[in-house]
């Protein structure tokens with residue numbers, strides 16, 4: 001009970017309202033796909049008409065993101081990553097239930113809350129009333145207490161027992177449902193690490209946000225790279241620990257398209273509170289479209305754009321800024337070509353040093369920073385590393 005109340009208190013904190021807070025969540029999620037489509041169409045036209053002229057003008061400048069592209073490689077725009085859509089102002093209640101399980105959890109919670117309030121109010125009134133009725137008065141002799149009352153004692157034992165058994169049975173049904181995903185559930189791999197979430201899809205696409213189709217069961221197979229984390233989506237009322245050296249699973253079926261918050265619910269270090277992402281529930285057809293776009297986009301992006309995309313999608317932005325601010329790691333702004341003091345002597349920041357730092361981050365740790373970056377060995381293709389290098393080069 002206390003745990004539930006604490007949960008509510010935590011949720012009651014109004015969330016900071018990011019840009020675009022006034023738009024409803026569904027509107028935010030939707031246009032991403034459409035926008036991508038529209039821009040693609042628009043740019044395609046531009047690229048076709050610009051033709052060879054554009055190519056000649058921008059040749060040799062990998063930082064020009066507006067360079068017209070070849071007609072067969074139109075610009076792809078993915079839903080913005082890293083942008084926090086607002087999901088409604090905070091309230092003193094849980095966010096609207098968005099799965100059958102959530103509805104089940106809510107009904108039971110409200111029933112227990114109602115019983116608790118009923119008992120609390122009833123007992124308080126009785127205590128106050130009796131304290132007043134039998135208060136000490138001059139010349140008033142205390143009444144003797146009755147030693148025993150069988151009917152009363154049997155009643156207050158049997159009724160609460162029945163209520164407890166009912167609560168157990170309803171809770172047990174929810175627990176069983178939570179642990180038995182339908183066979184045909186869509187499976188997504190979730191990797192937790194200090195301090196980001198990665199979602200890996202069957203086609204190999206890795207995203208910093210969880211994208212799911214509406215009205216279809218989704219099963220998450222989760223693991224942690226380092227310490228204990230906990231996957232939590234309040235709108236779905238699902239919460240599950242994510243543990244190193246072991247897989248944990250959870251499933252849900254979202255009922256309404258939109259963008260929902262996802263949190264880490266287990267204290268996992270000093271940036272625990274930053275370890276959150278979004279769940280984008282796509283309308284019918286939208287999820288398949290997003291996956292196709294995602295797959296194609298990576299193949300078609302110019303290196304600088306790919307780098308910028310990966311910067312957010314792979315969580316580099318959790319520790320590295322692009323505006324000169326020092327976070328857990330050094331900022332990327334203007335570092336290309338600089339000479340840095342590192343744990344292995346002074347090093348000039350060039351392509352090879354960036355590549356090494358991505359694949360073997362602890363080899364040459366810049367002075368003043370801790371060797372806390374995870375390796376991306378085996379997780380990034382060479383083209384993707386090219387993209388990140390180009391992106392860093394272009395941050396002047």
Ligand code: CUA
Nearest residue numbers: 229264268272
């Ligand atoms: Cu991960 Cu808290």
